[in-house]
Amino acid sequence: WKDASKDVYDLLVGHEVGHALFTPNTNFVELAKDIDPDNVMAVKSFINVVEDARIEKKIKRKFPGLRRNFYKGYAELIEKNFFGTAGRHLGNYPLIDKINLHFKIGSHVDIPLSADEKEIISEIENAENFDTVMEIVKKIYDHEIENLEEEPAETSEDSNEETDDDEEESTE
Numbered sequence: 001w002k003d004a005s006k007d008v009y010d011l012l013v014g015h016e017v018g019h020a021l022f023t024p025n026t027n028f029v030e031l032a033k034d035i036d037p038d039n040v041m042a043v044k045s046f047i048n049v050v051e052d053a054r055i056e057k058k059i060k061r062k063f064p065g066l067r068r069n070f071y072k073g074y075a076e077l078i079e080k081n082f083f084g085t086a087g088r089h090l091g092n093y094p095l096i097d098k099i100n101l102h103f104k105i106g107s108h109v110d111i112p113l114s115a116d117e118k119e120i121i122s123e124i125e126n127a128e129n130f131d132t133v134m135e136i137v138k139k140i141y142d143h144e145i146e147n148l149e150e151e152p153a154e155t156s157e158d159s160n161e162e163t164d165d166d167e168e169e170s171t172e
Contacts, residue, residue, distance in 0.1 A: 011073030014066045015052070018059030023051055024130050035138055036145075046096055046137045046144075053103035054127050074105050085109065095144055099124065116143075 001012065032043035060067045077083065083105060090101060091112035102111045102121055113121060120143075123136050 005073070005076055007069045007072040008076055009073075010066060010069035014059050014063065014069065015056060018055035019051075021062070022055045022058045026130075031134065035141055043137070043141055046141050047133065049096055049100045049103075050124055050127070050133045050137050050140070051130070053099070053124050054130075054133055056103065057125070058128075071107060075108055078105055078108055095120070095147070096140060099140070 001009070004012070028044045028047050029040055031047060032040040035043045056070065060070060078085070083101060085101065085105075090098065090109065093101070095117060098111050098113060098117060099121065101109065102113070103124070120136065120140060123132075123139075127133050127136060
């Protein structure tokens with residue numbers, strides 16, 4: 001971060017001050033174990049994404065002058081492809097990644113969201129305390145696990161169909 005602009009620096013410091021002021025001093029690993037003891041690190045990252053959205057909202061509310069730094073800082077990070085989104089279709093991202101991008105760079109980039117995803121975004125926007133964050137994390141995590149369980153079957157069927165088509169073409 002030695003070459004970070006003033007806006008990126010203020011964004012980063014503001015973000016961390018937001019955690020210091022608003023994130024309870026609790027062990028995310030222990031909280032994650034309560035949701036899924038077999039995937040603690042994944043759940044911990046979900047907690048971090050939702051909590052980041054909450055604390056950034058609160059720090060900008062407490063220090064309104066940071067709004068401009070956050071906006072300009074995230075614009076600069078997009079320009080540097082910090083989030084790795086250049087040339088990628090954001091509609092195909094997992095929900096948790098869409099949430100992260102929506103709250104960090106959504107004012108700069110269109111993040112395609114379904115009606116259900118918009119509902120979750122709204123819940124996060126309205127989250128004022130950490131208990132609500134944890135309720136939302138559980139909901140998102142359950143949604144992502146359901147989608148992971150459904151995807152292999154769909155992918156398998158799709159690849160079988162492609163194989164069948166390829167075999168038909170080669171025999172003609």
